[in-house]
Amino acid sequence: MRLAVLCIGGALLAIAAPQASDEGTAPGCPLKLKSAGTCGDGDECPYQVTLPPLTIQLPKQFRLLEKTMRELQSLRETVNQLKRSCMACTSTRQRLDRYLQEGKGETLVQDQPEGAERRGDAPPAGSGMQEMQVKMSRMSNSLKNARGQITLLQGRVEELSVLNMGTVESIVDRKVENITGVINKLSSSCTSLCPQATAPQAANITFAARDCSDYSLLGQRKNGVYKVVPDPQNGIFEVYCEMESYGGGWTVVQQRLNGSVSFNRTWAEYKNGFGDLRGEFWLGNDHIHLLTKTRDVVLRIELEDFQGVREYAKYDEFYVANEFLRYKLSISGYSGTAGNALSYDKHFNHDQKFFSTPDKDNDMYPSGNCGAYYSSGWWFDACMSANLNGKYYHKRYKGVRNGIFWGTWHNMSSEYYPTSYRQAFKTVRMMIRPKNYAP
Numbered sequence: 001m002r003l004a005v006l007c008i009g010g011a012l013l014a015i016a017a018p019q020a021s022d023e024g025t026a027p028g029c030p031l032k033l034k035s036a037g038t039c040g041d042g043d044e045c046p047y048q049v050t051l052p053p054l055t056i057q058l059p060k061q062f063r064l065l066e067k068t069m070r071e072l073q074s075l076r077e078t079v080n081q082l083k084r085s086c087m088a089c090t091s092t093r094q095r096l097d098r099y100l101q102e103g104k105g106e107t108l109v110q111d112q113p114e115g116a117e118r119r120g121d122a123p124p125a126g127s128g129m130q131e132m133q134v135k136m137s138r139m140s141n142s143l144k145n146a147r148g149q150i151t152l153l154q155g156r157v158e159e160l161s162v163l164n165m166g167t168v169e170s171i172v173d174r175k176v177e178n179i180t181g182v183i184n185k186l187s188s189s190c191t192s193l194c195p196q197a198t199a200p201q202a203a204n205i206t207f208a209a210r211d212c213s214d215y216s217l218l219g220q221r222k223n224g225v226y227k228v229v230p231d232p233q234n235g236i237f238e239v240y241c242e243m244e245s246y247g248g249g250w251t252v253v254q255q256r257l258n259g260s261v262s263f264n265r266t267w268a269e270y271k272n273g274f275g276d277l278r279g280e281f282w283l284g285n286d287h288i289h290l291l292t293k294t295r296d297v298v299l300r301i302e303l304e305d306f307q308g309v310r311e312y313a314k315y316d317e318f319y320v321a322n323e324f325l326r327y328k329l330s331i332s333g334y335s336g337t338a339g340n341a342l343s344y345d346k347h348f349n350h351d352q353k354f355f356s357t358p359d360k361d362n363d364m365y366p367s368g369n370c371g372a373y374y375s376s377g378w379w380f381d382a383c384m385s386a387n388l389n390g391k392y393y394h395k396r397y398k399g400v401r402n403g404i405f406w407g408t409w410h411n412m413s414s415e416y417y418p419t420s421y422r423q424a425f426k427t428v429r430m431m432i433r434p435k436n437y438a439p
């Protein structure tokens with residue numbers, strides 16, 4: 001049988017022995033404990049444990065294990081990354097250290113910055129019997145710890161040497177499970193505690209609402225402007241919340257009421273948002289990205305024309321990518337009464353389209369810029385079956401169809417340029433809410 005050699009060091013079997021003393025080495029154990037420096041009177045002697053890399057020969061079917069190991073490694077990197085971002089956040093630092101201490105024996109401990117713990121713990125200079133005793137007991141604890149870990153290592157080596165696929169797999173599985181648990185815990189402690197450190201303005205807010213639905217669940221039932229923190233790393237901003245209709249908890253991302261605000265704007269303006277949150281506005285592509293990135297949301301679009309006809313369109317998936325990905329739109333799962341104008345047919349589909357503005361052409365139209373032609377920012381295809389950011393007309397109009405447009409609206413088929421008038425809309429609203437929201 002051909003054998004694949006798999007060196008299991010690092011993640012699976014790595015053991016950290018932060019401090020250990022005594023030259024004792026269990027007979028037959030390849031572990032070495034040695035003093036790592038000179039130690040004067042009263043000084044704490046630094047010791048180090050050297051673990052030789054462990055080489056085990058496994059049948060080639062164990063390639064799966066190797067793959068798992070790589071996944072484990074990437075999980076570990078995620079943990080370390082999370083840990084670093086948490087470290088930067090002093091308020092969580094202590095809690096994290098405590099948590100990591102409890103998790104001793106996990107690979108995490110191994111990567112803890114050298115010295116940080118020890119410096120913090122170092123007693124002030126000057127010796128005394130009591131101090132010595134404290135040190136002695138600490139050292140003997142460390143030793144006990146190291147011995148325990150050696151035994152654990154030996155146990156695992158024996159387990160492994162049985163070369164039983166099931167055993168190895170289940171060990172790896174459990175390990176992955178544990179690390180996943182650690183990631184989740186770190187992740188939640190980061191999101192719940194970091195805002196206060198990273199966004200000083202938010203320090204006064206004991207509860208950091210991620211969006212309007214969080215306020216709604218806290219019992220807020222009033223429409224209005226609220227502060228939200230969808231992503232602690234990106235600070236706080238204001239949104240308009242629809243708390244009274246359709247179960248409340250809606251974060252409004254766009255609103256048209258009376259044409260008081262121009263939507264003929266630049267990339268930078270669409271990025272940051274413009275208008276008046278209590279009137280007409282675009283919340284801003286960066287904000288919409290953050291709101292749709294951190295939670296799975298549904299989008300509700302409401303339209304009303306000047307004849308008083310009101311319809312809605314709801315989408316079960318709505319996601320706007322970041323600026324680097326040109327705010328690409330993901331939209332699917334239509335239901336409602338207004339018709340699915342965002343995914344009209346093969347030729348007019350706004351799903352998976354980039355955002356374009358009059359000054360930035362990312363559309364699918366080869367010989368021109370839809371954003372400039374229709375004077376608005378939108379996820380243009382080549383060019384559109386819907387555009388809710390078009391010009392606000394107070395009544396039906398003729399000419400370039402650059403008004404607010406919803407291609408599945410009533411009587412759209414009778415709109416022929418230049419003989420017929422084009423439909424105008426009185427109010428438009430786009431709002432989002434987490435998919436799992438239960439009013």
Ligand SMILES: *[C@@H]1O[C@H](CO)[C@@H](O)[C@H](O)[C@H]1NC(C)=O
Pocket residue numbers: 171174175178
């Ligand atoms: C996973 O963690 C639990 C509790 O922290 C521990 O009892 C268990 O031994 C760990 N499993 C592995 C494979 O390390």
Ligand SMILES: *[C@@H]1O[C@H](CO)[C@@H](O)[C@H](O)[C@H]1NC(C)=O
Pocket residue numbers: 204
């Ligand atoms: C929170 O901010 C308000 C006004 O912004 C202030 O009146 C209040 O004292 C602050 N509370 C705390 C606990 O800092």
Ligand SMILES: *[C@@H]1O[C@H](CO)[C@@H](O)[C@H](O)[C@H]1NC(C)=O
Pocket residue numbers: 264358375391402
């Ligand atoms: C949109 O803005 C551009 C540049 O300011 C201007 O040239 C164009 O006429 C505007 N379009 C409309 C419909 O107002």
Ligand SMILES: *[C@@H]1O[C@H](CO)[C@@H](O)[C@H](O)[C@H]1NC(C)=O
Pocket residue numbers: 257258259260278279280
């Ligand atoms: C449009 O509506 C906003 C908000 O209701 C209001 O402040 C503004 O005065 C209105 N403008 C016009 C031109 O009607």
Ligand SMILES: *[C@@H]1O[C@H](CO)[C@@H](O)[C@H](O)[C@H]1NC(C)=O
Pocket residue numbers: 307309410411
């Ligand atoms: C559609 O057009 C017909 C005839 O022009 C009209 O009677 C009807 O009210 C229109 N429907 C809507 C919803 O505008």
